[in-house]
Amino acid sequence: MESDFKEHPKTVAQDDFWAQVKRTVNGQPVSQEQIDMIVARVKSGLILQRGDKLLDLACGNGALSRYFFDDCDEFYGVDFSEVLIERAKHFFEAAPQRCFQLADVGDYIVSEKSPERFTKALCYGSFSYFPEQVARLVLSTLHGKFKRVERVFIGNLPDLDRYQQFYTDGLDHGHELKDYGSKIGIWRSEAEFRSMAEDCGWVAEFQRMPKEYYAAHYRYDVVLTRRV
Template identity: 50%
Template sequence: MSFYKQHPLTCDSKDFWGQVKRTVNGKPVPREQIQMIVDAVQDGLALGPEDHFLDLCCGNGALSTFFFAACGGGLGVDFSEPLIETAKANFEQPPNFIYQLADVLDYANNEPQPERFTKALCYGSFQYLAKDAAEALLAVLRRRFVGLRRLYLGNLPDRQRMGEFFRPESYTPGVEDDPGSPIGVWRARHDIAQLASQTGWVAEFRIMPGDFYAAHYRFDAILRR
């Protein structure tokens, strides 16, 4: 994950999607693709002005800002200093919408007012958590964040559709279990359902529309109490 501390420094300061590798063939995904993400998350979380929103692994805030606009308040958390600096410089709107530098598990264990959050998102990043860390994060969100009604885990690589992503010559055995690999840990829906059940959540699954750039090998999960 040190990649996300170093890679942003190689990008233009306004290349927000390039900084977080939201790209296809090295080019930032088109605006209509970003809008598909926004629509899916807003629908899945049923975001409204009464919600206080938490974005875990928020990156540079370019995606968070769409959801902040629909809510009464929000916080984005990420461990990458250059990404949080970009978020603060371009998207932060204190005191209602704030970005914080922290490891998400450390943050979740130490947030002083966890009860204020009603909806949460972890988009394109949950797969970079090893099994123990992923389980610990879901558990502490369930235990400490008592007002949290929905948690959206987005863009998860589907273990059952690995063959639609890897060509035989590009596949390295075991890479699907490596949280430090470029794609992270590949989990099947039943893996996410089991993690959710073990930590007190109920999981619902969704797939993006067919014209979404990653629809053929990823899925989303919505966790509820």
């Protein structure tokens, strides 16, 4: 799946942003209405405001990231796909306030030299593709090293309790549910995610998108805040 994230964007037109990151339904890019729902939910969950410095982990090509530029003072996006970061830089970067970096999220999170500059963090549609140890590393490092990050939004997570609403072909997909390299990545129940978040120092609040959202029937979002 890692190679797919790196190679697939090369097969898609440079400005076909949603197809590049496979934000599609039946192979077709999702509508602007769907994107607007995502953007509204992220802004609400993060309570973005002027003065914030937003870190976007696994930011892809920046097509979603750009919707948050005007709601924070600084933005920094990180992704491991060379082609996606090239397109993010070409179409959306406006240094020094809006920047993108080519880096593996697991490597970046431990090597960032100025973690205290960030106040909010985002990871949308990618967290389930992190190996378990990387997922925990990201959460624990955001808590322990990025001490000014007060809210983290992790979006579009596949719900283990609802996987049968996605896999409707009657086949056994059990072997895929905990495989980060599978089509959907690792499926976690809310209880599983809450436990992992708590282990890493966070309090988890779960949210569901409106029923009109194309993946509302099997995905959820989570907002992480620090324990009081």
